[in-house]
Every structure is written in C-alpha cells, then in structure tokens.
Amino acid sequence: MSKPWVKWLMVFLGGLLIGGGASILLLMQGSILAGAILFRITQAFAIIWLLWGFWIGRDVPGMKTVGAMIIATLITAAIAIPLLQTRNSGYAVAMIGVWAMAELFVAGLWLIRQLLNGGHPILGVARTLVDEAIRMKIALIFIIGVVLLIPVLPILIDPMERLDYRVKFFLNWSIGGVSSLLSMMTVFLICGSICSxxxxxxxxxxxxxxxxxxxxLLGKWLGVALLNVLLLSVSGVGIYTLTKILAAQPVSNPTTPQIELAAVEYEVLTARQVARAVPDEGMDLGAELQRRHQRLHAENPDEYGEKLTPQQNKAIQNRIIAQWHAIGPGSSQTYIFENLQTAVDRNIPLQLRFKPKMSKAPDDEMVRMALWINDRPYPNYQGQHFPTNVANDNYHVMTIDPSYVTGEGKLKLRIQNIDLLAPEATFPATISFSPGAGLEVLYNVGTFGWNLSRTMMMIWVRLGFLAMLGVMAGTFLGFPVACLLSFMIYFAAIASSYLKESLRFYAGFTDPGLNLWNKITVNFGEFFKNIANGDIWTAVKMLIRFVGETFVSIVPEFSTYNPTPLVSDGRVVSMPMLLDAYIWVGLVSTGFCLLMAWWIxxxxxxxxxxx
Amino acid sequence: MTTATTSNAATQAVGTSNDVIRCIGLTKIFKDFWMRNRVRAVDNMNINVQRGELFGLLGPNGSGKSTTIKMILGLLHPTSGRIAVLGKRPEDVGIKKMIGYLPEESYLYRFLNARETLDYYARLFFQNRAQRRRRVDMLLEMVGLEAVQRRPVGEYSKGMQRRIGLAQALINDPHLLILDEPTTGLDPIGTRQIKDLLIELKDRGKTILLCSHLLSDVEDVCDRVSIMYGGKVRQEGTVDQLLTKNESTTLEMPRLDEQTINEIRQFLSAKGIDLTRVDQPRQKLEALFLDIVHQAQTEGVETSGARAGGRIAEFLSSDIQSSTEESQVRHQVLENLVKTEPVAPKADVSKPEVEPQKPKAADSVLSSLTAPKAPVEQDKPQDQPASLATAPPPTLDDLKKSQPQSQSPKKPVSGDRSVLDDLLGGNKD
Known part of the structure; x- marks a missing residue:
C-alpha cells in the first residue's frame, strides 16, 4: 500500500515544485502570460493529481470522507464563486452555507466518534448509535434537512420586507425549524434504535x-444527546453567520435606512433584559382583591364562598390587573419598573416598549397620551412637555436615558389619557395595554451571539428530555407506538398551559373551597349522577377533563422554556432561566424518565x- | 410454584466450585395476554455443566434448548427453578465478563463492518484501543474475514455472519462459551473448523455449552450430552454411554486376515459363542435421537416444537446458482483456510469399557491458516471406514490434486498456533 503512495506523493510534490518554480521564474523574467498559463496548468495538475490520490487510496479508512469533502469544496467553489458576481448572490450564499455546514458537521462527527472511542459500554453503545444515525437513512434525512434549511431560508424571504422583520422571520423559522427537525430526529432515532x-x-x-x-439506556441517550450537540452547534454557527449576512442586506426603505438599521441593532440582534410594570405603592392589590371578594360573596354566596378557590382568586386578580392596565379618558395611571440598577451602573439606555389599544379608535387611528417619568414630563425639550401621539394597536419603542432611573433602580411611569395639544378634544375612549408584553422596559445586557448560544443550550436540554422520553417508550413499546407516545407527551409539555386552560372550559367541575380528596369524591358523585340522569355527554366530558388534567399535571411545562420568541425579539435568554431549565427539565423530568425506563x-x- | 427470583445465597448453594452451569427444577412457561399458560417451553429441567467440559444440548426445534440458554444468559426469567452460572445468578453483570455467546442467528448490526462489529463488542468488555486492535486483527485472521473486514456485515452471507458471530463470542477470551447452532449456514470446511476450534478451546480448559440439532456436531465434539424433547431432558450421559450397545463385545486389534478371522470364529464356536460381526458395532447418534423423539411422541408428550418433517414444498425452487455463488464467496474468503490438508479420518472403532478417546483437534483453525505443508503419515489405512463427519469434503479433491503435499489428513504436529495462543492466553503447545 505504501509504494503507490510514495510514488503519488513524489509526483505531486515534484509537479508542484517544477510547475510553481517555473511559473515564478517566468513571471520574474517578465513573461507574464507564459507564467500565468503555467501557473494555471500547475493548479489544474494539483487538483487532478489530488483527486487521483484519493481515488487510489479510497480503501484507506477515512480517505473516502476526506475525498468527498474536498470534491464538495471544489464543486461549491466552481459554482458559487461565479454566482457571487451575478445578481443571484443569494443562491451563492445559500450554497456556501450548505457546504460550510456540511463540512462542519463531518468534522464534528469525526470528533464525536473519537470522543466515544474509549473502552466502556456506555461509550460503545453511544458510538454505535451515532454510526446508526449516519448510516441508516431514518436520521440522515433530518440531518440533511437541518443542513439545507438554514442556508436556503434567506432565499425565501421577501426582500421588500422591512429589514428587522426579515431578520426576525429568519431567526424565528430557522430556530423553530431546527428545533422541530431535531425533535423528530431524536424521537425516530432513539425509538427506532431501541425497538429495532x-x-x-x-x-x-x-x-x-x-x-x-x-x-x-444511558449509552443510547448519550449518542443522541451528542448528535444533538453537534447539530445544534452547526446550526447555531449557520444561523449566526446568515443572520449577520441578512442584517447587512439593503433596507426596504432607502430614504430612512437608519430606522430599520437601528431596529435590527437595538431590537433584534441584541439581548435585552425585561422589566415588567408593577403597581404603585399607593395601590394595594391584596386589599382590592378582598374588597371584590366580599362584594361577589354578598351578591352570589353559592358561587363565591367564604374562601376563594385558587381559580377564582386567579380570575379576580387577572381582572384587577387588566383594569389597572386600562386608562379612562382624561385619567392617568402610574406604573413602576424595578431592578434597573444594572442599566444605571452600565449607563445603558432604556427602551420603553408599549402597545396602546383604544376601546374605540379615532378616525386618524392615533392614540394621544402624555407621559411623566419620575414625575418629570417626558419627552421634555427645552422645558416644554411634548405629547406622545402614536399609532393605535402597534408596538412602539421610546428610548429613555438611564439618568431617569432612581437610586433604588426604579422607574416610575405615569400615563395620562389626554391630548396635550388640545385637552378639551381628548377622544372619549379608554387606552389599554396588554398586561406583560403590552407595557415593558427593556435594556441591553448582552450580545446576540451569546443569546443565541444560550438558546441552543435551552433547545438541547429539551431535546435531552425528549430523547429520554423516547428511551423510556422504547423499552416497552413497539416503534410506532413509542414514537406516538413520545410526541404526545412532548407536545402536551409544550402546550401544557394552553391545555389546562382549555380543559377548564371544556367541562365544569364542582370545586369551590374543596381540597383535592373532596374534589375527587364530589366530582365522581357528580359524574355518576349525570350518568343516572341520562346526561351521558356531560359525564363523558367530565371524564375527559379528569384524564386530561391528570396527564397534563405530570408532564413538565415547556412553555416556560421556549427561547425562540425571546431570541428573535432581542430578549435575553438569561442564565437563571437556563439554569432553571437544566434543573427542572434536565435533571428532574429527564431523571424521572430515566428511572422509569430503568425500572421497566x-x-x-x-x-x-x-x- | 417456586419463584424464580432467588437470593444470592440460595444461588451460591446451587452451584459448587466445579459447576459452571447448574440448573435445578428449571421451568419456563410463556403466558398469553390473559396470563393463561400458553407454552411450557422448559419443564422441570436439571442440568449440570462441569468446568472444562464440552456439554451438548440436543433436541428438535422447539424442544426448549434456546429457551434454556436464554435463561442461563439472563435474557429470560425462569418461571420456577434455580440457575447458577459461575456461582452467580444469570442477571449478575459481573459474570458476563467470562461468558461468550453465539446465538442461533448472528444478530449483528448490518450497518457496521466486520472490524467495527468486533471493536464494538470489545468495547463492552472495557478493552482499551490497543488491546482491541490486537484482538480484532487476530480474530479476523482466525475466522478468515480479513479480506472483507471493511464490508458492512449486512452484505455478508450467512456463513460469513456465523464466522463474525463466533469471533465476537471469543473477543473476551471467555471461560464459558455458549454456542447455539454454531455451524448453521457454514459449509463443510467451516463446520469442521468450528468443531476443531471447540476441541482446541476445550483442551485449553474452556467450558463449552453447545446447543444443536445437528447430531454429528454433537457426537464429534461433546463429552456429555442431554437430549431434550417437549422441554424435558429425556436422556443424559457421555456420548459413549448413550451410544454403546451393551449386548455385544467389540475387540480392537490390528487388521486380521481372513484365515485368522476364521480361526477365531472356530475358536469361539468351540466355546459356544457365535461371532456375528467383524466390524465396529456402533449405534449412530442420529438413530438414538430419533428413537427418543419417536418414543416421546408415542407416549403423547406435548411439544410446541416441530414434529416429523414432510416433503419439500413444490413451490420452492432449487437455488443451485445462488448456492454456487455463495460457495464461491466462501471459497474466496477462505482461500487461506482451504490451502491446508483435509481433516484426518478418525479411527471409528468403538471401545466399550475403555476410557473414551477424546477427539483431537486434528486440524485447528490456526494450523490450517499457517501450518507448513509438510507431508505427514496417515494414522489409518485408506480403506479404513471414516466417520461421516470427518470425511474429507469432496470439494477439496481438486485442490488435493493440485497440491499433492497436502494429502495427509493428520494434524500437523508443528503447526503455528501463536495467534490463537495469544488470543486465548493459553500456552499449551
């Protein structure tokens, strides 16, 4: 085997030396054309000889892969470089993206296989699963999907759209797409591997x-988990690079490019901490709750007992908060934003983000308000208080200097529903903000790159849970049923809060002031009473709610750990949030699945x- | 009903220091969805495999052999009864370091090649990279799959898969080797080599449990045999105990001419003894096996397994071409193996009341790989009847003609066994 290689290498080096040397000599002597032609010939020789080398060494382990990588590089260069100089540069970028991600994936795969090369059963099982993922088509389809999705997505975005929307769209769909594809790959791969x-x-x-x-079981999980690490890393690099390329594209409105560019920089490619509004000290939510409870109890003692149920308590609280976020004509409301000390310390400008909605919009669809920050008129130019007139039912961002924040890190915002320019003409409608995202203060605490990294880590821990779920299902079910169960639990976890809410409205339970045991006994009594009365459908609905609530209560709430909307909206996926996800999803939920899988x-x- | 979950102490009591496998009252009942007894696969079975023994488990399909093996390996839990393997419970992971197992089919990962397959199984035994590489190289050489080691196992013929399966069973140099139909799918050369390898391993002190329904395999290599039917052991003993006819006597002596035989006949006749046969009266194991099965059937013993086979179905076509192609592949793979001498025909003389002569590793795998082609004397005259299993395969005739120096069927005395020695850690020769 060594002899042909030695010959090959000697010819290769000799050709390069002679061709390259002669080219340089010719160029030095002023024979530019001859030198250039000889240089091109030497280049062509080097490529052809290299390919020949891979052909004759194709049986050497790893040579096939390296050869394929080099061939892919040459083909990509041959097509993408000319394309870059034409109007179709988007296709060239996509092609280079696919190539780069594929090469990165192959290199990462080699690294993983080396990592798993130790003499231990867990490593052995894990490595075999990685080999299975690559060589059996079931996982490979999803891997190819991931590698293709990210570079191709920018081609599908309308270039006439606002630049910040384009970037947001790309981030949303690329991260969401990768997460979905990897979820499917994880379930199919792990269930397929164990069941088969x-x-x-x-x-x-x-x-x-x-x-x-x-x-x-741990070996199987480790194999999938490492494969997910690799694919998320490759995807992360791809998403980051293409986001930056996308953000550098021309804006949709060239007359005011700074608006779109600023929106991209300060509202998308950033990591902003959020402060939500809390009531002013003068407002006592607890006292208000008690007042309303007493009133409701007096009006309807059967429905509202001496003690409120958690659901009733929550419903009344929500009503109070919604009313607190509504401002009647001419009146005002005060909101406090806390924990802004970091912004003051680092002198980071604050962003007041709000979406006002009028109960009945005026003809010009404009909302007219007056703002005071820490009791100072805002905006205030040269002693004059300017009105804040903004479009109805749209998000708006106002930049606030950190000097407005008090020493305790608080920002006090008073909003008055008034037309400052013509107070007598104030439109007689209520302005309201959605509690939470409808009125908030944000400030930059990190970079987009790190935020994206934490996003990928968050997705990984969810995939880790899903993998262990697949392991558990695979230990006692066949492939299709195991996949179905895994997806069912996973989607229930994602939509758990929505499911709980839906189930509550689906069928009524009698539960005011009852503890869990009494609630069960009373409702079972109701269930049998319904059957006895011939109201079978109500009984069935009660049963569905009972089964559904029991199921939803044992799956983790993944809606808390969804980083995609955060990162695409330029909000920080914070370390505490990540830590929380690793503890609850990574340790508790995944650990529980592992114990179940082991026991079974x-x-x-x-x-x-x-x- | 005794529960199968015995304590360690109880299990220790089952197995003695010389017992490698000990089963007492072993029963396995498969139940249906409604937990009703569906099949009694193994029924109150007792077996005892001693250290260094080559023990055969015989029985027709569905007689409970594989179920027994799977209980011994911890892949199935007994319904009742107790098992001790190397003095421990079968579920004990620790004992598995000392066990090699070849299942009835080689359940290999079809996406791995031969080298990766062996490397994977070696990793499960905590072997480091250098150790793995060395052992994998040796085993690939031993089973003759070096040339195709980079091909995915899924592309292998059944015989090649058996070879790689056997290699994985030996990757850990096991003390106890459990083989379920090891020669299935192998050609006569491969079969003979496997049998020789088993004898070689036994000589090195390994304990082997061989499960088969190929009677000649068991007869050739096993020390003791249990014959199963309907989940029960019908008969157990050494091969000679089971096969010897006690109503007659065989004298072994050098070949006699016709005159001497007549003189002996007259001599015996004078003593009132009638000389009935002048050959080697030995009952075939096959006959015994069939008798036992037949007897069990006449007794109405229930079995979930196959009964008497019928004529081949008419719709099945003859696969001569594919057989030829497979044979060619095997021939190519085993090129180095078939260079060696044909297997020595063993003396097939039964010797009642005498210590049974253990079959020698007449042509060990390694010897066949590396032995010099020196001519060696034959043990027996050419006209001596050779046993069926040891008859030189006819496919070698052409090779013999082209290689006259390979005519000797005797095992080469100076064969190089270094690969096998290294692999098995032995130093016998």
Whole structure:
C-alpha cells in the first residue's frame, strides 16, 4: 500500500515544485502570460493529481470522507464563486452555507466518534448509535434537512420586507425549524434504535456482555444527546453567520435606512433584559382583591364562598390587573419598573416598549397620551412637555436615558389619557395595554451571539428530555407506538398551559373551597349522577377533563422554556432561566424518565417469545 | 410454584466450585395476554455443566434448548427453578465478563463492518484501543474475514455472519462459551473448523455449552450430552454411554486376515459363542435421537416444537446458482483456510469399557491458516471406514490434486498456533 503512495506523493510534490518554480521564474523574467498559463496548468495538475490520490487510496479508512469533502469544496467553489458576481448572490450564499455546514458537521462527527472511542459500554453503545444515525437513512434525512434549511431560508424571504422583520422571520423559522427537525430526529432515532434492536434481537448480543441495563439506556441517550450537540452547534454557527449576512442586506426603505438599521441593532440582534410594570405603592392589590371578594360573596354566596378557590382568586386578580392596565379618558395611571440598577451602573439606555389599544379608535387611528417619568414630563425639550401621539394597536419603542432611573433602580411611569395639544378634544375612549408584553422596559445586557448560544443550550436540554422520553417508550413499546407516545407527551409539555386552560372550559367541575380528596369524591358523585340522569355527554366530558388534567399535571411545562420568541425579539435568554431549565427539565423530568425506563427495562424479558 | 427470583445465597448453594452451569427444577412457561399458560417451553429441567467440559444440548426445534440458554444468559426469567452460572445468578453483570455467546442467528448490526462489529463488542468488555486492535486483527485472521473486514456485515452471507458471530463470542477470551447452532449456514470446511476450534478451546480448559440439532456436531465434539424433547431432558450421559450397545463385545486389534478371522470364529464356536460381526458395532447418534423423539411422541408428550418433517414444498425452487455463488464467496474468503490438508479420518472403532478417546483437534483453525505443508503419515489405512463427519469434503479433491503435499489428513504436529495462543492466553503447545 505504501509504494503507490510514495510514488503519488513524489509526483505531486515534484509537479508542484517544477510547475510553481517555473511559473515564478517566468513571471520574474517578465513573461507574464507564459507564467500565468503555467501557473494555471500547475493548479489544474494539483487538483487532478489530488483527486487521483484519493481515488487510489479510497480503501484507506477515512480517505473516502476526506475525498468527498474536498470534491464538495471544489464543486461549491466552481459554482458559487461565479454566482457571487451575478445578481443571484443569494443562491451563492445559500450554497456556501450548505457546504460550510456540511463540512462542519463531518468534522464534528469525526470528533464525536473519537470522543466515544474509549473502552466502556456506555461509550460503545453511544458510538454505535451515532454510526446508526449516519448510516441508516431514518436520521440522515433530518440531518440533511437541518443542513439545507438554514442556508436556503434567506432565499425565501421577501426582500421588500422591512429589514428587522426579515431578520426576525429568519431567526424565528430557522430556530423553530431546527428545533422541530431535531425533535423528530431524536424521537425516530432513539425509538427506532431501541425497538429495532429488540425486534431484530441485536440486543441479545449486547446484553449478554458485561453491560448493565442502565448503561445500555444511558449509552443510547448519550449518542443522541451528542448528535444533538453537534447539530445544534452547526446550526447555531449557520444561523449566526446568515443572520449577520441578512442584517447587512439593503433596507426596504432607502430614504430612512437608519430606522430599520437601528431596529435590527437595538431590537433584534441584541439581548435585552425585561422589566415588567408593577403597581404603585399607593395601590394595594391584596386589599382590592378582598374588597371584590366580599362584594361577589354578598351578591352570589353559592358561587363565591367564604374562601376563594385558587381559580377564582386567579380570575379576580387577572381582572384587577387588566383594569389597572386600562386608562379612562382624561385619567392617568402610574406604573413602576424595578431592578434597573444594572442599566444605571452600565449607563445603558432604556427602551420603553408599549402597545396602546383604544376601546374605540379615532378616525386618524392615533392614540394621544402624555407621559411623566419620575414625575418629570417626558419627552421634555427645552422645558416644554411634548405629547406622545402614536399609532393605535402597534408596538412602539421610546428610548429613555438611564439618568431617569432612581437610586433604588426604579422607574416610575405615569400615563395620562389626554391630548396635550388640545385637552378639551381628548377622544372619549379608554387606552389599554396588554398586561406583560403590552407595557415593558427593556435594556441591553448582552450580545446576540451569546443569546443565541444560550438558546441552543435551552433547545438541547429539551431535546435531552425528549430523547429520554423516547428511551423510556422504547423499552416497552413497539416503534410506532413509542414514537406516538413520545410526541404526545412532548407536545402536551409544550402546550401544557394552553391545555389546562382549555380543559377548564371544556367541562365544569364542582370545586369551590374543596381540597383535592373532596374534589375527587364530589366530582365522581357528580359524574355518576349525570350518568343516572341520562346526561351521558356531560359525564363523558367530565371524564375527559379528569384524564386530561391528570396527564397534563405530570408532564413538565415547556412553555416556560421556549427561547425562540425571546431570541428573535432581542430578549435575553438569561442564565437563571437556563439554569432553571437544566434543573427542572434536565435533571428532574429527564431523571424521572430515566428511572422509569430503568425500572421497566430491568423487569423486561428481552427474549420473550422464542417458541 | 417456586419463584424464580432467588437470593444470592440460595444461588451460591446451587452451584459448587466445579459447576459452571447448574440448573435445578428449571421451568419456563410463556403466558398469553390473559396470563393463561400458553407454552411450557422448559419443564422441570436439571442440568449440570462441569468446568472444562464440552456439554451438548440436543433436541428438535422447539424442544426448549434456546429457551434454556436464554435463561442461563439472563435474557429470560425462569418461571420456577434455580440457575447458577459461575456461582452467580444469570442477571449478575459481573459474570458476563467470562461468558461468550453465539446465538442461533448472528444478530449483528448490518450497518457496521466486520472490524467495527468486533471493536464494538470489545468495547463492552472495557478493552482499551490497543488491546482491541490486537484482538480484532487476530480474530479476523482466525475466522478468515480479513479480506472483507471493511464490508458492512449486512452484505455478508450467512456463513460469513456465523464466522463474525463466533469471533465476537471469543473477543473476551471467555471461560464459558455458549454456542447455539454454531455451524448453521457454514459449509463443510467451516463446520469442521468450528468443531476443531471447540476441541482446541476445550483442551485449553474452556467450558463449552453447545446447543444443536445437528447430531454429528454433537457426537464429534461433546463429552456429555442431554437430549431434550417437549422441554424435558429425556436422556443424559457421555456420548459413549448413550451410544454403546451393551449386548455385544467389540475387540480392537490390528487388521486380521481372513484365515485368522476364521480361526477365531472356530475358536469361539468351540466355546459356544457365535461371532456375528467383524466390524465396529456402533449405534449412530442420529438413530438414538430419533428413537427418543419417536418414543416421546408415542407416549403423547406435548411439544410446541416441530414434529416429523414432510416433503419439500413444490413451490420452492432449487437455488443451485445462488448456492454456487455463495460457495464461491466462501471459497474466496477462505482461500487461506482451504490451502491446508483435509481433516484426518478418525479411527471409528468403538471401545466399550475403555476410557473414551477424546477427539483431537486434528486440524485447528490456526494450523490450517499457517501450518507448513509438510507431508505427514496417515494414522489409518485408506480403506479404513471414516466417520461421516470427518470425511474429507469432496470439494477439496481438486485442490488435493493440485497440491499433492497436502494429502495427509493428520494434524500437523508443528503447526503455528501463536495467534490463537495469544488470543486465548493459553500456552499449551
């Protein structure tokens, strides 16, 4: 084997030396044309000889991969470089993106395989799963999907759209798409691997070796988890690079480019901390709640007992907060934003982001307000208080100097529903803000790059949970049912808060002031009473709600750990949030699934039917 | 009903220091969805495999052999009864370091190649990279798959898969080797080599449990045999105990001419003894096996397995071409193996009341790989009847003609066994 290689190398080096040397000599002697032609010939020789080298060494381990990578590089360069000089540069960028991500993936895969090369059962099982993912088509389809999705997505975006919207769209769809594709890959791969090993009996050969059942399960999980690390890293690099390329594209309105560019820089490609409005000290929510409870109890003692149920309590609180976010004609409301000390310390400008909505909009669709910050008129130019007139039902951002924040890190905002220019003409309608995102103060605390990294880490921990869910399902179910169960639990986790709300409205339970046991007994009584009265449908709905609520209560609430809308909106995916996700999703939920999987798998007879 | 979940202490009591496998009252009942007894696959079975023994488990399809093996390996839980493997419970992960297992089919990962497959199984035994590389190289050489080591296992023929399966069973140099139908799918050369390898391993002190329904395999290599039917052991003993006819006597002596035989006949006749046969009266294991099965059937013993087979279905076509192609592939893979001498025909003389002569590793795998082609004397005259299993395969005739120096069927005395020695850690020769 070594002889042909030595010959090949000698010819290669000799050709380069002779061709390159002669080219330089010719150029030095002033024969520019001859030198250039010889240089091109040497280049062509080098490429052809290199390819020949890979061909003759194709049986050497790894050579096929390296050869394929070099060929892909040459093809990409041959197509993309001419394309870059034409109007179709978007296609060239997409092609280079696909190439770069594919090369990065192959290199990362090699690294993972090296990492898993140790002599340990967990590593052995994990590495075999990685090999399976690459060589069996089931996972490869999703991997190709991920590698293609990100570079191709910018081509699909309308270039006439506002630049910040384009970037947001790309971030939303690329991160969401990657997350969805990897979720599917994770479930199909892990369920497919475990179920097929049991069905095809490959597992016999593994489990008669000194491999404990938990080591086998952990090995499977580790393989998928590492593959997800690799794919999320590659996707992260791809998304970051293409976002930057996209952000450098021409704006939609060249007359005011600074508006779109500023929006991209300060509202999208950033990591902003959020402060939500809290009531002024003068307002006592607790006292208000008590007042309303007393009134409701007096009006309807059957519905509202001496003690409010958690649901009733929550409903009344929500009503109070919604009313607090509404300002009647001519009146005003005060909101406090706390924990802004970091912005003051770092002298970071604050952004007041709000979306006013009028109960009945005027003809010009404009909302007219007057603002005071820390009791100082705002905006205030040369002693004059200017009105804040903005479009109805749209998000608006106002920049506030950090000097407005008090020493305790607080910002007091008073909003009056008044037309400052013509107070007597104030439109007789209420201005309201959605509690939460409808009125908030933001300030920059980090970079887009780090925010994207934390986003990917958050997605990874969710995928880690999903992988363990797949492991658990695979230990006792066949492939299709295991996939179905995994997806069902996963989607229930994502939509748990919505499901809980929906179930509450779907069927009525009698639960005021009852503890859990009484609630169960009373409602079971109601259930049987409905059956006895012939109201079967109500009984069935009660049963569905009971089963649904029980199911939703045991799955983790993933809506809390969804980083995609945050990062695309330039909000920080903070370290505490990430830590919280790693503890609750990574340790508690995933750990619970592992324990369940271990318990089931250790009881299972792997060779159940043999005769 | 005794529960299968025995304590460690109880299990220790089951196995003694010389017992490698000990099953007492082993029963396995498969239940249906409604938990009703569906199949009694193994029924109150007792077996005891001693250290260094080559033990055969015989039985027709569905007799409970594989179920027994899977319980021994911890892949199935007994319904009742107790098992001790190397003095521990089968579920004990620690004992599996000392076990090698070849299942009835080689359940390999079809996306891995031969080298990756062996490397994977070696990793499960905590072997480091250098150790793995060394052992994998040796095993690939031993089973003759070096040339195709980079091909995915899914592309292998069944015989090649058996070879790689056998190699993985040996990757950890096991003390106990459990083989389920090891010669299935192998050609006669491969079959003989596997049998020789088993004898070689036994000589090195390994304990082997061989499960098969190929009677000649078991007869050739096993020390003791259990014959199963309907989940029960019908008969157990050494091969000679089971096969010897006690109603007659065989004298072994050098070949006699016709005159001497007549003189002996007259001599015996004078003593009132009638000399009935002048050959080697030995019952075939196949006959015994069939008798036992037949007897069990006449007794009405229930079995979930196959009964007497019928004529081949008419719709099945003859696969001569593919057989030829497979044979060619095997021939190519085993090129180095078939260069060696044909297997020595063993003396097939039964010797009652005498210590049974253990079959020698007449042509070990490694010897066949590396042995010099020196001519060696034959043990027996050419006209001596050779046993069925040891008859030189006819496919070698052409090779013999082209390689006259390979005519000797005797095992080369000076064969280089270094690869096998290294692999198994032994130093016997």
């Amino acid at each position: 090993e049991i069905t095809r009996k490959n597992i016999f050969m593994t489990m008669v070796k000194p491999v404990s059942r938990i080591q086998y 798998f250790s009881k299972r007879e792997l060779a159940k039917v043999t005769v």
